[in-house]
Amino acid sequence: MNQKIIIAIDGPAGSGKSTTARIVAKRLNYIYIDTGAMYRAVTLAWLKSGLELDEQNVNNIVDNITINLIQGEQQQIVLLNNEDITQEIRKPEITKFVSPISAMGYIRKKMVAQQREMGKFGGVVMDGRDIGTVVFPKAELKIFLIANAEERAKRRLKELSLVGINQSFDEILQSIVQRDQYDSSRDISPLSKADDAIELDTTNITIDEQCNFIIDRALKIIERFNKFCG
Numbered sequence: 001m002n003q004k005i006i007i008a009i010d011g012p013a014g015s016g017k018s019t020t021a022r023i024v025a026k027r028l029n030y031i032y033i034d035t036g037a038m039y040r041a042v043t044l045a046w047l048k049s050g051l052e053l054d055e056q057n058v059n060n061i062v063d064n065i066t067i068n069l070i071q072g073e074q075q076q077i078v079l080l081n082n083e084d085i086t087q088e089i090r091k092p093e094i095t096k097f098v099s100p101i102s103a104m105g106y107i108r109k110k111m112v113a114q115q116r117e118m119g120k121f122g123g124v125v126m127d128g129r130d131i132g133t134v135v136f137p138k139a140e141l142k143i144f145l146i147a148n149a150e151e152r153a154k155r156r157l158k159e160l161s162l163v164g165i166n167q168s169f170d171e172i173l174q175s176i177v178q179r180d181q182y183d184s185s186r187d188i189s190p191l192s193k194a195d196d197a198i199e200l201d202t203t204n205i206t207i208d209e210q211c212n213f214i215i216d217r218a219l220k221i222i223e224r225f226n227k228f229c230g
């Protein structure tokens, strides 16, 4: 039998997690799960509600929505109450509010439960901030991607312009630095590297190089797994 492992890819905004996780999943024939999209979906639901940014309001909203991630041919499709919001959640106004919303305890509890359910049979590459520390602390392979803030802002600028969102380099850089600060200093499950995660600095390497690095390690672990399980 072919054993399927869990690969956790964490790191700050723009460190290349999504692109890397998507390619690695495709090459291993695994499912790719972008958990940031789930927090973005909650943020969109809150924005649409027109209610104040108050924890109780957001808690009520999250109890009354459904978020589904579907494996598309080119990308992960995100559904909020069965409506496709894949593009909408990339807008700067969502990015602006997603950090405070993702710091709320009840929201995290709900999202983490859904993420564990989605990954429980293995065969997933999940990217986020707390996958290796909280969601799947026993993941067989944990990667922590880093890159300097300027390089990350450059990548975001390119990504956003591809989907027709125009923001200046300085605005993006500022938002990245603010988000790093917020995500790393929140009380619940802050962004941090798991002790047993492999840190990979992607500032000066190509996407291909970083994917090959992860796939090499994954294949070795899968091989060991298969031998062990006979």
Ligand code: DC
Pocket (backbone or CB within 6 Å): 013, 014, 035, 036, 037, 039, 040, 098, 099, 102, 103, 127, 128, 129, 130, 131, 179, 183
């Ligand atoms: O990866 P991203 O930029 O789409 O993530 C959006 C926000 O969601 C990010 O600022 C932090 C939060 N997030 C989180 O707290 N935990 C995760 N597992 C994924 C994202």
